[in-house]
Amino acid sequence: MNSETIPSIMGALQAGQFALAEKLGRDAVQLNPREENVLILLALSLQYQGRPGEALAVYADLVRYYPLSSLHWNNYATQLAEVGRRDEAFVAYQKAVELDPNNAVPKAQLGLMLVERHQYPAAREILLDAYALDRESPWIRIRAARACCGCQDFDGAGDLLKPWRSWIPLQDDALQMDLAQVLTLRNDLLDAAALLEDLLTRQPMAPEVRLLLASLYERLNRLDDAEAAVRPVLDLANRTGGELLIEAEYILATLAQRRGDHASARQLLEKCGPNGPEDDQHYFQLAASCDKLGDVDAAMRALKEAHSVNTRIRQHESPEHYAPGAKALPSDAPSVTAEQYAQWPQHIAPDAHDSPLFVVGFPRSGTTLLEQMLDAHSALQSMDENPFFSRLSLILRQHDQRILDDLSVLRQYDCDELRKRYNTMVMERINRRWDAQLVDKNPLNMQWLPMIHRLFPEAKLILAVRHPCDVVLSCYMQNFRASVLAAACSTLDRLAHAYVEAMTTWLEQVEVLRPNVMVSRYEDLVTDFPRQVERLASFIGLEDASPMLAFDQHARNKSFIGTPSYSQVIEPVNRKGMGRWQKYRQYLEPVLPTLEPMLRHWGYSVDE
Known part of the structure; x- marks a missing residue:
């Protein structure tokens, strides 16, 4: 491999000539299969072409050739997650953290996966570790705040997010969506809605943005705005089906309840069913409409299921409240004789x-x-x-x-x-x-x-x-x-x-x-x-x-x-x-x- 190979590949990537970058990289790998920098650039060229499986194979070669590199294990983990192999990604992130405990990036990625698994105390601990290593990163602060919310540490989340207005514009729509979600968890609904409205100016048909914004409008008693936000998503969901349809119909059911139309709300809720095994809110909402319609037995059946699902979720957040012998309503407040x-x-x-x-x-x-x-x-x-x-x-x-x-x-x-x-x-x-x-x-x-x-x-x-x-x-x-x-x-x-x-x-x-x-x-x-x-x-x-x-x-x-x-x-x-x-x-x-x-x-x- 001559000295111009890597600059040539990088130049092709920067110019958007990803196929050329791939060809140059593969030619170089033929001469030296273990050339570290070439393999990294080759993997990137494949990612940019939308070929995650092939990129994963290159990252797998990198961790095999350089097993002590935290960077390669982190990239490998990220690509495993991209192709849906999340359990393997979790293990790979753990390896990346183990190899370099002072690298904030794999710690933050591992923390995110712990949030996905509802292991909030562990997620909070490792994300706060990542924050201690990089206090200026909005990306890490937002993720750490999410984990804090999962642990009911809303004050800690607030401290992490104090400078968020200085981060705007984030230049990262996905991160802005995450920020809006965390602000929602903290009940900072007006700020969250403003961030989502800004996102809609760039992504007017983004379903995830519209659904969250519609739910916020409902909480803010802007019922007509909520319906206007969700209707385009419903039109799309009627063609594609899946979770979008369930989420859109759930919001319509909530709006029907707010307007006193509990028969329609119940019909919608029973039609769409829960949005996954952790959707306790579906059953609480169904119980509310059954109650208003006078169907006591149906309301109690729904509430029993709601609390069963809720308990499964909350046991991950606060296991101490569900331990055998736990007080009915524990408090650390002092008493006085x-x-x-x-x-x-x-x-x-x-x-x-x-x-x-x-x-x-x-x-x-x-x-x-x-x-x-x-x-x-x-x-x-x-x-x-x-x-x-x-x-x-x-x-x-x-x-x-x-x-x-x-x-x-x-x-x-x-x-x-x-x-x-x-x-x-x-x-x-x-x-x-x-x-x-x-x-x-x-x-x-x-x-x-x-x-x-x-x-x-x-x-x-x-x-x-x-x-x-x-x-x-x-x-x-x-x-x-x-x-x-x-x-x-x-x-x-x-x-x-x-x-x-x-x-x-x-x-x-x-x-x-x-x-x-x-x-x-x-x-x-x-x-x-x-x-x-x-x-x-x-x-x-x-x-x-x-x-x-x-x-x-x-x-x-x-x-x-x-x-x-x-x-x-x-x-x-x-x-x-x-x-x-x-x-x-x-x-x-x-x-x-x-x-x-x-x-x-x-x-x-x-x-x-």
């Missing part, structure tokens, strides 16, 4: 008006309805649910686990700093209006009452209460995002125990801490709305309650509501959710003894 509370030093703290107003309660008890009512008042400002106190506790735990065992050790300075951290996290989520009191609505903040009371002892809390049977049924019908809630809702029995455990802990801590709490009963709220609004305003200290009466109009004007009840709180208050459980009584009878203490405590009857 009366003896410990007596030892708490008195610190200077914000008064009630300068403290957040906390809305808590077991999920599906009406917390979102309360939040939207409060947010409709100009003197109040709410935000989407955020686990701020869990994050603060993590800071303390990393410093010294014993702090959470005895919050009395927190000094004035410590409490001041934690409140600063809290406010910083709030300002990262919303454009804070300092003339308005903050409303922090997170149902399971009820588990964090001791931490809330330590930092904001004068804060007012609103506890949403609803008939426990209606709560349990409604939770069972939800596909919760958080693995801890998904696991708690996996069976009616576990869900009933989770409800009682959470409420019992709340009541015990209220007895110790004596915070300023107003109990808002859902049934009272929907049957005597004006009076309950006045009661709420009086508790908070608002003179004019009238803005809260038109909360539904205010909610409709919002771009996004990030809770499972987003489609319900834009409606005027109604009694649809009252006594719903009675239709399902035969299925709930076995858990009534478990719920009985809370039924008795809150004054509910099983005859209601």
Whole structure:
């Protein structure tokens, strides 16, 4: 081989003369079958010609001739994945990482394959390793953020994606699609939609883009836009069939549900069936339409299948929640005894008006309805649910686990700093209006009452209460995002125990801490709305309650509501959710003894 061979092949590749590059490469390989650089260029020429199988054979020669090269094992793995031999690709990526642990590229590729396999903790670990090796790569940051989302580490994903706007334009449509998907997982729907709309300007008929955008439009209550986005995909899918048709019809079914046409929604869902063995959402959606149509048995069959599929998926994400003996609703929140509370030093703290107003309660008890009512008042400002106190506790735990065992050790300075951290996290989520009191609505903040009371002892809390049977049924019908809630809702029995455990802990801590709490009963709220609004305003200290009466109009004007009840709180208050459980009584009878203490405590009857 003469000295001009490699430059000649490279020149042919750069000029797009791939057949010529192949010929030159094959001629050179005839003279020296093990010439490393020629084999690489030959493989590239075959790839560019759309001949992946032949390119794979060349990469196989490279790993055989140069078995200690991480680069060749990485290229070989990538080509194996290209031809569908993904298990072999996984092993080859592992070999590439083993040969060069300081190379970020094979680590990132291996992490992606772990994400595909739903092995999220392992994927997160290796992708964060890749990020540590190359902190400037948007490609690695986006993939690592995806793995973090799979582990429910949405904060970690947010940190990785903080500079994403500076990456635009990405000059890589596939990567932009991935970014939009990760932003969707983080509930950053407006940003995700903007990225997808930009993609459509270059790929107006891209089905994957249109389907995700349509689903986002539905979440943003832009139903007509959602249908307009999905219709071209449906036209294409009717000709080609396959997964596209299932996904398009699924979105149409969702839109039919939003418009109250549950017969059409059920027909579409039953026609298309689940989109693969991991499509738990199909069964949740089917159950919702069967419920609205009054077919209780069909709804429960669909929910049983939904939770079975959901459990198979979530066990990969958070196996600890599904381990034998796992608590129904585990929490790492601290608790306080009366003896410990007596030892708490008195610190200077914000008064009630300068403290957040906390809305808590077991999920599906009406917390979102309360939040939207409060947010409709100009003197109040709410935000989407955020686990701020869990994050603060993590800071303390990393410093010294014993702090959470005895919050009395927190000094004035410590409490001041934690409140600063809290406010910083709030300002990262919303454009804070300092003339308005903050409303922090997170149902399971009820588990964090001791931490809330330590930092904001004068804060007012609103506890949403609803008939426990209606709560349990409604939770069972939800596909919760958080693995801890998904696991708690996996069976009616576990869900009933989770409800009682959470409420019992709340009541015990209220007895110790004596915070300023107003109990808002859902049934009272929907049957005597004006009076309950006045009661709420009086508790908070608002003179004019009238803005809260038109909360539904205010909610409709919002771009996004990030809770499972987003489609319900834009409606005027109604009694649809009252006594719903009675239709399902035969299925709930076995858990009534478990719920009985809370039924008795809150004054509910099983005859209601």
